[in-house]
Amino acid sequence: MTTAFIGQPVSRVDGRQKVTGAARYAAEFDLPRQAHGAIVRSTVANGRIASIDSAAAERGPGVVAVLTHRNAPRLPYSPHKGAVDPQVGERLHVLQDDRVSHQGQPIALVIADTVEQARHAAALVRVTYTPESWTTDITRVAPVQPTQQKTDQGEVRPPATRRGDPEGALASAEVKVEQTYIHPRENHNPIEMHATIAAWDGDRLTLWDKTQWVHNTAEEIAAVFGIPAQNVRVISPFVGGAFGSSLRTWPHVTLAALGARAAGRPVKVMLSRREMYYGVGYRPHTVQQVALGASRDGRLAAIMHDGYQETSTYEEFSEALLNASRFLYSCPNVDTRHRLARMNVHTPTYMRAPGEASGVFALESAMDELAVALNMDPVELRLLNEPERDEFKKLPFSSRSTRACYRAAAERFGWSRRSAQPRSMRDGRLLIGWGMATATYPMNFAPASAMARLLPDGTAEVTSAASDMGPGTWTSMTQVAAEALGLPIERVKFVLGDTRLPNAPVHGGSLTMASVGSAVQAACRKAREDALARGGANDLLEAVRRIGQPVEASVDTNPGDESQRFSMHAFGAVFVEVAVDPDLGETRVRSMVGAYGAGRIVNPKLTRSQCIGGMIGGIGMALMEHAVLDARNGRVPNANLAEYPVPVHADTPPVMEAIFVEEHDLHVNPLGVKGVGEIAMVGVAPAITNAIFHATGKRIRELPATPDKLL
Amino acid sequence: MSSDEITRREVLVLTAATGGLLAGGQLMWGPVSPAAAQDAASTPTPLEVMLRINGKEHRLTLDPRTTLLDAVREHLHLTGSKKGCGLGQCGACTVLMDGKRVKSCLSLAALMEGREITTIEGLAQGEVLHPLQAAFIERDAFQCGYCTSGQIMAGVACINEGHAGSPEEIREWMSGNLCRCGAYDHIVAAIQDAAAAPSATQGG
Numbered sequence: 001m002t003t004a005f006i007g008q009p010v011s012r013v014d015g016r017q018k019v020t021g022a023a024r025y026a027a028e029f030d031l032p033r034q035a036h037g038a039i040v041r042s043t044v045a046n047g048r049i050a051s052i053d054s055a056a057a058e059r060g061p062g063v064v065a066v067l068t069h070r071n072a073p074r075l076p077y078s079p080h081k082g083a084v085d086p087q088v089g090e091r092l093h094v095l096q097d098d099r100v101s102h103q104g105q106p107i108a109l110v111i112a113d114t115v116e117q118a119r120h121a122a123a124l125v126r127v128t129y130t131p132e133s134w135t136t137d138i139t140r141v142a143p144v145q146p147t148q149q150k151t152d153q154g155e156v157r158p159p160a161t162r163r164g165d166p167e168g169a170l171a172s173a174e175v176k177v178e179q180t181y182i183h184p185r186e187n188h189n190p191i192e193m194h195a196t197i198a199a200w201d202g203d204r205l206t207l208w209d210k211t212q213w214v215h216n217t218a219e220e221i222a223a224v225f226g227i228p229a230q231n232v233r234v235i236s237p238f239v240g241g242a243f244g245s246s247l248r249t250w251p252h253v254t255l256a257a258l259g260a261r262a263a264g265r266p267v268k269v270m271l272s273r274r275e276m277y278y279g280v281g282y283r284p285h286t287v288q289q290v291a292l293g294a295s296r297d298g299r300l301a302a303i304m305h306d307g308y309q310e311t312s313t314y315e316e317f318s319e320a321l322l323n324a325s326r327f328l329y330s331c332p333n334v335d336t337r338h339r340l341a342r343m344n345v346h347t348p349t350y351m352r353a354p355g356e357a358s359g360v361f362a363l364e365s366a367m368d369e370l371a372v373a374l375n376m377d378p379v380e381l382r383l384l385n386e387p388e389r390d391e392f393k394k395l396p397f398s399s400r401s402t403r404a405c406y407r408a409a410a411e412r413f414g415w416s417r418r419s420a421q422p423r424s425m426r427d428g429r430l431l432i433g434w435g436m437a438t439a440t441y442p443m444n445f446a447p448a449s450a451m452a453r454l455l456p457d458g459t460a461e462v463t464s465a466a467s468d469m470g471p472g473t474w475t476s477m478t479q480v481a482a483e484a485l486g487l488p489i490e491r492v493k494f495v496l497g498d499t500r501l502p503n504a505p506v507h508g509g510s511l512t513m514a515s516v517g518s519a520v521q522a523a524c525r526k527a528r529e530d531a532l533a534r535g536g537a538n539d540l541l542e543a544v545r546r547i548g549q550p551v552e553a554s555v556d557t558n559p560g561d562e563s564q565r566f567s568m569h570a571f572g573a574v575f576v577e578v579a580v581d582p583d584l585g586e587t588r589v590r591s592m593v594g595a596y597g598a599g600r601i602v603n604p605k606l607t608r609s610q611c612i613g614g615m616i617g618g619i620g621m622a623l624m625e626h627a628v629l630d631a632r633n634g635r636v637p638n639a640n641l642a643e644y645p646v647p648v649h650a651d652t653p654p655v656m657e658a659i660f661v662e663e664h665d666l667h668v669n670p671l672g673v674k675g676v677g678e679i680a681m682v683g684v685a686p687a688i689t690n691a692i693f694h695a696t697g698k699r700i701r702e703l704p705a706t707p708d709k710l711l
Numbered sequence: 712m713s714s715d716e717i718t719r720r721e722v723l724v725l726t727a728a729t730g731g732l733l734a735g736g737q738l739m740w741g742p743v744s745p746a747a748a749q750d751a752a753s754t755p756t757p758l759e760v761m762l763r764i765n766g767k768e769h770r771l772t773l774d775p776r777t778t779l780l781d782a783v784r785e786h787l788h789l790t791g792s793k794k795g796c797g798l799g800q801c802g803a804c805t806v807l808m809d810g811k812r813v814k815s816c817l818s819l820a821a822l823m824e825g826r827e828i829t830t831i832e833g834l835a836q837g838e839v840l841h842p843l844q845a846a847f848i849e850r851d852a853f854q855c856g857y858c859t860s861g862q863i864m865a866g867v868a869c870i871n872e873g874h875a876g877s878p879e880e881i882r883e884w885m886s887g888n889l890c891r892c893g894a895y896d897h898i899v900a901a902i903q904d905a906a907a908a909p910s911a912t913q914g915g
């Protein structure tokens with residue numbers, strides 16, 4: 001019997017639950033006597049509530065209560081900032097006063113016996129406003145320097161960096177590219193809409209919530225209500241996709257708890273699809289200027305990358321827009337500057353590959369433009385500017401497999417058959433284009449805890465309050481645990497998603513495998529060693545049988561000083577073939593090959609799913625996704641899945657490949673993993689728009705590349 | 712948003728309060744929702760509805776506005792059918808009605824009397840998974856699993872309709888079912904596998 005499970009294509013351990021409908025998501029833990037909440041939202045972008053008349057709603061059949069700022073209890077809202085919250089500014093306080101700062105801000109909660117009654121009564125609440133002037137047009141906002149920025153890892157991220165003499169180098173460069181790239185607002189749009197069920201028992205609260213971080217939700221809600229965090233239990237075994245939308249604890253979670261307290265019974269709040277555009281964050285609209293200077297032979301002399309993004313009036317959300325430009329290529333003269341456009345919108349948040357997805361779109365588009373200006377193969381140009389070390393952090397890379405990725409993906413794709421000239425490749429009347437881009441995403445490793453419990457019958461239960469929004473935490477942790485324990489997978493049960501379990505970090509930033517995985521491995525190894533020692537046997541089953549009672553081991557793992565010694569990132573390369581219809585302007589992606597150097601791959605089957613899923617997300621970003629913000633009033637007129645198109649089955653390229661190049665990184669973390677959830681999204685959009693240029697000779701600098709831009 | 716509606720009187724009040732702002736044409740109000748036109752008294756009378764779901768009869772007293780999806784999820788606590796939009800746009804709520812796929816969020820429960828409804832919970836034969844369910848696990852045709860019930864129900868119908876002849880055909884006929892995790896490639900492979908399996912046209 002082998003127990004070498006890491007690296008095996010194990011099928012999902014929760015697969016049966018998911019294909020039979022037995023897996024339960026947040027809204028599916030109905031409780032006896034449960035009532036339903038419906039949220040009334042503001043219809044102005046800035047101002048005060050002049051009057052709010054809830055009499056008709058209160059008379060509605062089945063209505064239990066209507067909460068507004070006039071009758072809702074004043075909540076303590078003690079300071080709380082999780083690593084997922086903007087470090088500057090203060091979160092939205094719900095139903096605490098008459099202020100409205102954006103369209104769609106919650107201004108009342110109706111609680112009724114049924115969901116139909118609650119929604120009906122919500123429509124009966126009458127509100128008038130005293131509007132104040134507002135800012136919802138990013139083209140008319142003067143962007144400002146952020147106060148301060150921290151990464152989700154808590155380290156300070158400089159808003160501006162500089163090395164060498166970028167202006168001088170650019171001025172004297174033989175070849176230059178200077179362009180502006182625009183990325184519109186995008187919404188996560190997980191198929192599961194956000195939902196919370198709240199139930200109080202005295203001053204103890206239980207929340208069934210869609211969250212990527214149960215412990216932070218508990219701490220946030222405890223701070224809001226002024227109760228100890230241990231009084232709040234958060235349960236979230238399955239998350240129906242999130243991509244960042246469930247990192248923060250949004251106002252509807254507070255409203256569910258508030259409603260349950262007011263009603264004296266459990267309350268469920270499920271957002272509508274439209275509400276998903278007004279209350280759970282989004283990837284911000286960004287405007288980026290990139291200037292590249294190079295010598296005739298293609299060596300980068302200057303990189304200047306200046307970008308700004310929208311944020312709300314009450315919080316400064318910043319993403320790592322410019323990170324990649326600081327280290328991805330070797331260049332002595334680099335200037336990056338990040339700014340914020342404060343508007344009357346709700347605060348944006350992290351969305352899959354936050355910062356990198358938009359920032360690398362700008363950088364890699366500019367690199368392609370430079371290759372064209374130099375008349376050089378785009379892969380050649382990148383190879384020529386490969387850095388030996390991270391020139392920003394002045395540290396060696398823990399590992400960097402860009403060269404291997406270019407080679408593997410180019411080979412699989414057949415890049416050598418590319419004819420360089422735009423519009424030179426055709427299939428009948430369709431224009432064919434081949435493009436590529438580099439991808440990168442940091443390796444994140446956060447403190448985590450896990451507990452392993454070996455039972456006398458030779459089975460084990462391993463726990464950590466981690467989350468699984470889709471990548472397969474349930475399965476990969478079971479694999480790591482089984483291997484470390486030396487038990488068959490069927491004998492190991494991994495449990496996650498409950499604040500009663502040992503602390504886990506946020507499920508985001510591709511850090512779960514590294515962080516929780518390392519804790520699980522350590523806890524299981526310790527439990528095994530303890531059992532063998534105590535049982536006085538070489539065989540684990542024999543040892544636990546002799547001991548006759550459970551053997552438990554709890555371990556906390558912490559990152560060491562590796563981030564001081566190494567620059568740690570996953571790297572990759574994406575190659576794309578598009579076909580553009582010259583008469584209709586429609587772009588279809590026909591083939592996409594991504595190669596990734598992401599350390600050890602725990603489960604190639606699930607990792608492939610995650611990677612092709614990220615690539616599909618990239619197709620959405622490149623070709624269709626755009627949450628339109630009506631500049632006149634801050635509304636999102638296309639706040640639904642019909643008018644905000646996302647990729648469907650028919651958009652899937654017939655050829656999709658994810659290649660994992662062999663990479664042994666001993667520095668990053670005990671498991672040697674880097675995570676792939678984010679990097680799979682990075683580089684896809686520029687690879688597609690670069691391919692569109694190759695097909696048509698038209699450069700798309702403002703996403704998405706819709707037909708109107710290609711006609 | 713449920714508060715988009717505003718009465719004409721309130722627009723006038725607001726106009727008075729804001730003066731020049733409105734003149735600049737910067738305010739845009741949503742249409743008056745039909746619900747707002749109703750008052751609390753005009754409440755629909757609950758209906759007795761007999762639903763036949765997965766071979767079992769269920770007598771329910773329902774608000775006539777209740778959709779089939781809300782009836783199974785909220786009233787029968789059969790939560791395998793998912794709600795991803797409630798607008799007919801995502802397919803997560805797909806069930807079979809007399810063997811044909813329908814979006815249960817667009818179907819009123821009260822109109823389903825006499826119909827045979829199959830949800831994901833009714834697809835397996837006891838412990839034995841439907842070939843498409845098994846193929847979904849084998850092919851890793853999902854990540855978060857939230858679109859999965861709808862994909863499987865639509866996939867079963869797609870096979871039964873004879874629309875699973877090639878990957879291209881499957882992609883076309885499955886495009887009403889969104890998967891934000893992007894599992895499409897594997898879903899198509901699973902449908903192909905199941906279409907080739909001898910017992911694939913069972914169930915539903």
Ligand code: FES
Pocket residue numbers: 793794795796797798799800801802803804805814815816817
């Ligand atoms: S919930 Fe029915 S189509 Fe989305």
Ligand code: FES
Pocket residue numbers: 191240241470852853854855856857858859889890891892893894
């Ligand atoms: S598996 Fe997550 S939406 Fe399809």
